[in-house]
Amino acid sequence: MKNITLVLVFLAFANFAMGQELVNDFSKYIVVTGSAEVSVPPDEIELQIVLKEYNKSDKIKDKVNLKSIETKFFDILNKNGLSRDDLVFDNSSFYWYYWWVYRNDIYKQKTYKIILNNSTDFLSLVQDLDIDGVNSLSVTNSTNKELQKLRKEVKITALRAAKEKAEYLLESIDERIGNVISIEEMPENQNIFWRGNQSILSNISISSNTTNEEMENLSSIKLRYEVKAKFEIQ
Known part of the structure; x- marks a missing residue:
């Protein structure tokens, strides 16, 4: 008798759970994605000079x-x-110069890196470095001390954009948004990128012909985030 009672209780609980799943499966909700982005001028730029x-x-x-x-x-x-x-010394190398099939001389090469802040006129420096012997210039990194704070602000803006999207989509069919069910932040490697590179600002070559606008675009840090949100439909 005791075994029969336990079986009946288990069956009743299983039926209740299945009923709950069915209710949840048929509950109304909307899933939307919101995005936001901002360009940030860097506080520091790392310049590589060869x-x-x-x-x-x-x-x-x-x-x-x-x-x-x-x-x-x-x-x-x-x-x-x-x-x-x-200056920070990065590396040094040597190149053999060949004339026809004969090795004639060695050409030395040296690479430096320097951190520039807002007090340096970046474009003026690049123009002055347009001389023989400066083989190449490239921006290898840039940063801003407020970057962490700005990341949070961009994520919040993206979430608000998702909510706003859900609201106007539901209003178009005479429905109203309810409570949030879940929030999912998209993978970070798909969200943050620097202009000129999909993930980080790296090895962007510049020259004396680079304009102020192009220089600003090269060095600026661009943050972009996407957030997926699920809301109830009232």
Whole structure:
């Protein structure tokens, strides 16, 4: 008798649970996605500068050595309110110069990195560095001290956009939005990106022909977030 009672209780509970699932399955809800984005000017920019020996003319032995190039480079830094102490040595390399099949000379190359803040006129510095011996310039990183706070604000704006979307979609069919059921933040690697690169600002080459607008676009940090939200329909 006791076993029969337990079986009946179990069956009753199972039926109740199935009934609850059916009710939940047929409950009305709406799922929407909201997004928001903002461009943030960086507080700091990491600039990579590559210096390389070169020939003044077509003559093989008419080479400008790296020391002379560095002297001009340091003078340009001083002109723009920077010093050698601001530089970080990154790496050094050597290249063989071949004429026909003969190896004639070695050309040295040196890479520096420097952190620039708002006090530096970025475009003016780039234009001044447009000299022989400066082989390449690239922005390797940028950051803003308010980035964490701005991330939160963009996420909140994205969630509000999702709610607003749900409201006007339901109003179009004479329905009203209810309580929120769930909120899902989309994967971060799909949300944050920097202009010029899908995930981080990296290895963006610049030159003296780069305009102010292009420079701003290259260095600005762009935040974008998407949030998926599920709301009841009253």
